[in-house]
């Protein structure tokens with residue numbers, strides 16, 4: 001991709017000198033992975049930052065979700081959203097579980113709690129909703145349903161790092177939450193992720209599962225994977241976490257600029273921050289409504305002609321993927337289907353300058 005293009009996001013990086021300083025120690029101790037000093041330091045920092053009781057770091061968000069589902073020893077059907085990245089559903093299926101797709105709410109793009117109960121069968125073991133774009137699911141309604149039916153709740157919080165809802169860290173809702181620290185996320189460790197959980201009993205299984213299920217030098221108790229975060233990634237996380245508050249406040253300025261530029265454009269639906277949410281401004285989605293006069297793909301094309309590469313997160317829906325469409329029908333999730341045809345996420349990152357935001361909005365207004 002040419003560097004002069006404006007891409008949907010751009011990784012945050014610390015000053016190079018800061019990172020070099022942070023990794024110097026690794027040349028002294030030659031300990032590069034397998035839960036070293038940086039890994040443990042970042043873990044402690046994250047527990048405080050996210051205001052959670054338990055957390056295990058992983059090599060990426062996807063493995064965090066896979067390991068969490070395995071550690072919970074779930075069996076049967078999992079109610080989830082098709083309006084997400086491939087990872088969410090793949091983690092379910094790769095654990096031998098069956099995804100059951102629930103439609104989303106039109107305004108916040110997260111699982112519609114009113115549609116969950118109709119999907120519950122005697123095989124349902126869990127609900128796995130997604131905090132899409134950093135919009136928080138209706139956590140209270142979902143918990144009520146889970147409690148009533150004895151189901152676990154696992155949140156895909158890949159987009160929601162650092163958010164608080166009603167004064168509580170977002171990772172404290174449900175039984176488990178997964179965060180992604182991928183290069184494209186608000187907080188990155190290059191590749192990385194974490195799982196936060198309430199049940200202290202999951203700590204040891206998660207620690208062992210991410211290290212091949214090794215219990216001790218002579219005993220392997222479970223069929224684990226290799227999902228350890230290495231020391232270079234953890235060091236990047238330590239540096240990036242120091243600057244995160246500033247990064248999020250810059251994102252907020254970008255968000256406010258977009259809102260003021262686009263709020264008067266008829267047919268462009270914006271995504272206001274929910275009440276009681278301290279947002280991380282992860283993404284800037286717009287929904288192109290009929291009133292705009294042309295469809296989402298035209299908007300995407302016009303932006304691309306101007307070297308602005310917006311992305312259709314999330315199109316197609318997961319239940320339309322080649323690997324799932326024989327078993328699932330996107331007509332069963334009509335709102336998710338409709339939004340996936342209309343949504344566009346505009347460039348959003350801390351260093352996006354106001355002049356570029358104006359230029360992006362001018363292209364949209366010009367259509």
Ligand code: T4K
Pocket residue numbers: 007008009010011060061062063084085087088130156158159179180181182183184192193313
């Ligand atoms: N659940 C949800 C809801 C998720 O959105 C994701 C990941 C996961 C689970 C899984 O978490 P991880 O296992 O990834 O930790 C990107 C990311 O690769 C993916 O992490 C993310 N969601 C997804 C929404 O977006 P692509 O295929 O769109 O990435 P790509 O390579 O096209 O990059 C998008 C833009 O980001 C580029 O145009 C420029 C920028 N970029 C990219 C990279 C790789 C950078 O600035 N630096 C970089 O190093 O999936």
